[in-house]
Amino acid sequence: MNDSSWGAPPHAGQQAAYWGPSDQGPAQGVAPAGPAYDAPPAQQTRPMPIVPDGPAYGGNQDDERGAARLNGPLFRDEMQQVPPPGAVRRNPEPMPDAPQPAPAPPKKSAGRDLSAAIGVGVGLGVVILASLFVVKAVFVGVIAVAVVVGLWELTSRLRERKEIKAPLVPLALGGAAMVIAGYVRGAEGAWVAMALTALAVLVWRMTEPPEGYLKDVTAGVFAAFYVPFLATFVALMLTADDGPWRVLTFLLLTVVSDTGAYAVGWRFGTHKLAPRISPGKTREGLLGAVLFAMVAGALSMQFLIDGGAWWQGLVLGLAVAVSATLGDLGESMIKRDLGIKDMGTLLPGHGGIMDRLDSLLPTAPVVWLLMVAFVGGG
Numbered sequence: 001m002n003d004s005s006w007g008a009p010p011h012a013g014q015q016a017a018y019w020g021p022s023d024q025g026p027a028q029g030v031a032p033a034g035p036a037y038d039a040p041p042a043q044q045t046r047p048m049p050i051v052p053d054g055p056a057y058g059g060n061q062d063d064e065r066g067a068a069r070l071n072g073p074l075f076r077d078e079m080q081q082v083p084p085p086g087a088v089r090r091n092p093e094p095m096p097d098a099p100q101p102a103p104a105p106p107k108k109s110a111g112r113d114l115s116a117a118i119g120v121g122v123g124l125g126v127v128i129l130a131s132l133f134v135v136k137a138v139f140v141g142v143i144a145v146a147v148v149v150g151l152w153e154l155t156s157r158l159r160e161r162k163e164i165k166a167p168l169v170p171l172a173l174g175g176a177a178m179v180i181a182g183y184v185r186g187a188e189g190a191w192v193a194m195a196l197t198a199l200a201v202l203v204w205r206m207t208e209p210p211e212g213y214l215k216d217v218t219a220g221v222f223a224a225f226y227v228p229f230l231a232t233f234v235a236l237m238l239t240a241d242d243g244p245w246r247v248l249t250f251l252l253l254t255v256v257s258d259t260g261a262y263a264v265g266w267r268f269g270t271h272k273l274a275p276r277i278s279p280g281k282t283r284e285g286l287l288g289a290v291l292f293a294m295v296a297g298a299l300s301m302q303f304l305i306d307g308g309a310w311w312q313g314l315v316l317g318l319a320v321a322v323s324a325t326l327g328d329l330g331e332s333m334i335k336r337d338l339g340i341k342d343m344g345t346l347l348p349g350h351g352g353i354m355d356r357l358d359s360l361l362p363t364a365p366v367v368w369l370l371m372v373a374f375v376g377g378g
Contacts, residue, residue, distance in 0.1 A: 120347050124356075128251065132244045139247070140183045140235055144176040147228045149353045151175055153344040154223050161338040165212065166220040170200035175228030182232035183239060190232040197224045226361065227354075233364035237371065240378025242306050249300040250367040253320040254360055257293040261325065264288025273325075278332040286325055293317035293324075307375045316370050323366045324359035331358035 131138040151171045158164040174197025181189035201220035205213055237246045265285025273281040297317025301308035331354065335341065344352020 124347075129248075132247060136183075136238055136243065139238065139244075140179060143231055143234055144179045146353055146357065147175045147179055147231050148172045149346065150227045150343075150357050151223055153346075153352045153354045154227065155219075157338050157340060157343060158219055161340065163212075164219045165205075165208070165216045166223055167201055167204040167216070170197065170204045171220060171223055171228075173197075174200055174224060175231075178224075178228040178232050179235050183235035186239065187236060190229065190236070193232075194224065194229050197228070227357070230361040230364055231357075233368040234360075237364075237368050240371075242378060245304045246367075246371055246378075249297075249304055249316075250320075250364065251360075252300060253293050253296055253317060253367070254324050254363050256296040257289040257317075257321045257324045258328075258359060260292025260321075261285040261289035264291075274329055277329050277336065281325075281329070286321070289321040289325060290318055293321040301374070305371070305375060309374075312370075312374045316367065316374075319366050319370060320363055323363045327359045327362035330362065331355070 128139070128142065131142050152168060155166045155168045155171065158166055174193065178190055178193035178197060181193040185192075198221045201224065202217050205217050205220070234247060234250070237243055237250060240246055261281070262285065265280075265282045265288060268288075269282030269284045271283040272279065273283050273286055294314045294317035297313035297315075297320065298310040299313065301313030301316060302310045331343075335343065342351030343354035346352050347356065
């Protein structure tokens with residue numbers, strides 16, 4: 001592009017050639033030739049449009065765009081945005097969030113229906129006390145029924161969760177016979193009944209295919225030892241002259257130990273006792289179980305057992321708290337391996353019979369042995 005396109009003045013010797021012959025005169029409507037910035041004749045060039053100060057409205061769109069390029073910003077975003085009247089200016093920076101109230105800490109819960117649990121517990125207590133102090137043989141029957149139901153719950157869960165077929169029939173018959181033999185013939189009768197029950201399990205399982213025989217009979221022998229054999233020591237306590245009071249002391253100390261563990265652990269428990277086995281149990285709860293059981297043991301041995309002393313009750317209470325806790329953890333291991341929360345649903349608020357026998361079963365031989373050591377077999 002040459003300089004003449006922007007209206008630059010011609011060089012010397014070029015004026016006549018650029019403007020044309022001088023005798024033609026200025027074109028109509030065009031100012032006479034004069035200074036270097038005068039417009040050329042209309043027939044050769046067209047006048048430059050007048051560039052407005054702001055954006056043009058109407059007229060040719062090309063002229064408007066050209067005016068915008070010459071006198072305004074090159075891009076639309078460079079134009080100053082003027083808010084309309086009455087508009088509210090927004091803060092470009094986000095406002096900080098208003099402080100939210102801290103969530104309330106979750107309330108501690110027992111995890112069970114306490115009203116149902118208390119009602120069922122009171123009902124069981126009435127049945128046990130009535131049978132215990134009226135006719136001893138009736139209480140032996142109560143033990144046998146609890147053993148059979150517990151075996152049914154245990155073998156059912158093993159079959160459902162692990163496909164282990166522990167034979168229930170020989171276990172139930174042998175378990176009931178074990179309890180009765182312990183009451184009638186003492187410890188010798190209990191051992192004989194245990195051996196015969198294990199033999200019956202081995203023979204009964206032979207009626208089915210051999211696949212899984214070893215695991216089935218192993219589970220059957222374990223169930224015979226875990227439920228009826230340990231329960232037989234309650235019948236052995238009952239054979240003493242003050243047998244009902246010994247059994248009552250055994251039941252009372254176990255219940256008090258569980259209650260102390262729950263109460264103290266629920267209120268003050270922060271340090272887990274065995275989180276992989278039972279996350280709900282705490283060390284503070286164990287201390288509560290020991291404290292409650294030792295106090296109850298001292299009172300029971302002093303006032304309920306003939307020839308007992310308070311210091312013997314302290315030892316007995318400590319042993320009961322430890323054995324009851326271990327028994328509870330042992331059944332928790334079984335339930336965790338099976339992937340269940342309760343062994344059954346027979347007792348509302350408690351679960352199944354086995355969920356109530358978990359701390360009683362391992363505690364029975366401990367109490368029987370200490371009672372014999374402290375005050376004799378009676």
